[in-house]
Amino acid sequence: MSGVVAGFSVIFIIIAVGYVLGRRDVLGPTGEQVLSRLVFFVATPALLFDSLAHADLSVIFSSTLVVAGGSALLVGLCYLVVARLWWHRAIPEAVIGALASSYVNSVNLGIPIAVFVLGDASFVAPLLLFQIVIYSPIALTAMDLTVLHDRSPAWYAPFVQPFRNPIVLAGLAGLLPAVTGWSLPEALAQPFHLLGGASVPGALLAFGISLNGVRVLKRGESPRRDVALATVLKIVVQPLVAYLIGRYLLDLSGHALLAAVIIATLPTAQNVFTYASRYQRGMMLARDAGLVTTLAAVPAIALGAALLG
Template identity: 45%
Template sequence: MSGVLEGFTTIGALIALGALLAHLRVFDLSAQVVLSRLAFYVASPALMITVLQDADVSAVLSRNLVATGCAVVTVVLLYVVVARLVLRQDLADTVVGALCSAYVNAGNLGLPIAAYVLGDAALVAPTLLLQMLVLQPIALAVLDVAVAEHRVPWHRFVTRPLRTPLTVGSLLGLTLSLSDVRLPRLVDEPLGLVGAMAVPAMLIAYGVSLRLGPRPGSGGSAPVLALIVTLKLVVQPVVAYTLGRFALGMEGAPLLAVTVLAALPAAQNIFVIAVRYDRSTVLARDAVFATTVLSVPAVAVAAAVVG
């Protein structure tokens, strides 16, 4: 559990720093937008290149990916059905809510947990690649269509993932990994420095929002938030475990990995995406906050039951 606690402590410290800077009026809400844009357009793509160029791509074809992918699809479909038919959300709000329900914090929580709790940092690679190369590009393409003032031509929709900075960075990193090519040091080191800004920028921006934005839970979205928390911390890990054990015959460390990683909280970059498109920003912030707090016991229970 030390890796879990270390991961959550690091996140909490940077969020608290953002809230403190906002309280001291060093940052305001406009600074939150600037930090979010910096993370979205510059730092996160650089981070994806540096992370994925060293990833074990063969892990993508493992049963780990199948169980993780099926759990994600199940949760997304459940949220979309409830959001559209019961909650009557529009398309953009539905996409943000679906991301909150299924997109896990595989970076700054998944990596330390995989390394310190599961004993192999490579176990988080399938989740990272699935989210960065499949889930996120599709979500961003749909968001572009949803917020567009005019109908988006089909060719722009199809090629949208190739024009998204995060997706381009992920594809470049994956290409480097597949070709077994390393970037020259003069390129790799500056890229690493820029990428290192991604997670701190996201978390500090999030802390600014917590201090200066509406208080958590004040946005009138309690039923939606309850749905997201249930899907994220209960349904997703249960589906991943059930499929992994009974349909795919997984056991031991691989089964523990898919279950524990599925129980991680919603990722901070969902909040960055919500700010970028100016849709469901408060809901995204509250979902990250609630799932991060509640995922501590969720991860502990998952590890205890499966382990």
């Protein structure tokens, strides 16, 4: 339980600092947008490259990857079906909602909770790889094709567009050293490490700045029904799906099953708000879902640990 408290305390403190910066207008009227773009185009690609370049592929490609990837895709698809077929949401907003309901905060919450609650940070690695190499490219390509093009894209656009996205490129580039065993010289690797260190706090600060002057879940402004659906899917359904996949398809038990469920219960990543800010679509949905799922995840993780631990 101490790991849960410690992990969430870090998040809330940095978000609070961002809120104060926004409240006092320290970074000016465009501070949140500039910071979000810095995180999207520079810091996050550097973090992904640095993380994957040193990854142990034998740990990453495990049953945990199947649980993490399968539960995220199934839950995201559930949101898309409801948002598109029943609520008739536009594709960009539906994609942001799908990410809000299934894209796990695997770095700034996942790592400390994996260390303090599960006793091993490697439990987060498969999920991190899945989100970087598979989930983000799919979602960002959909956003690129539906937001950044005023006319119908060419037939080859879905194949070309991912290679124009800095996050996708960084993830793929980071896999090359991991696969080949080649290491960058320290003088070249260190800049990626330093720049990547700004990704998590930068995203949290931008999120805090966005809370200034707004009321979360405000009637008439916030897409409250969308936020509610994303929250239920993220905090309730995704852990349940992870349990079913792990227990009945992969025959996991004990600590391995506990790890799969706890990781799936982690709240929406602040990356989702960064993506929404980049494309200026679904920002209130990403912001409100990020905050609500973060608050709801505290008792949910504690309950999951008590039931399965």
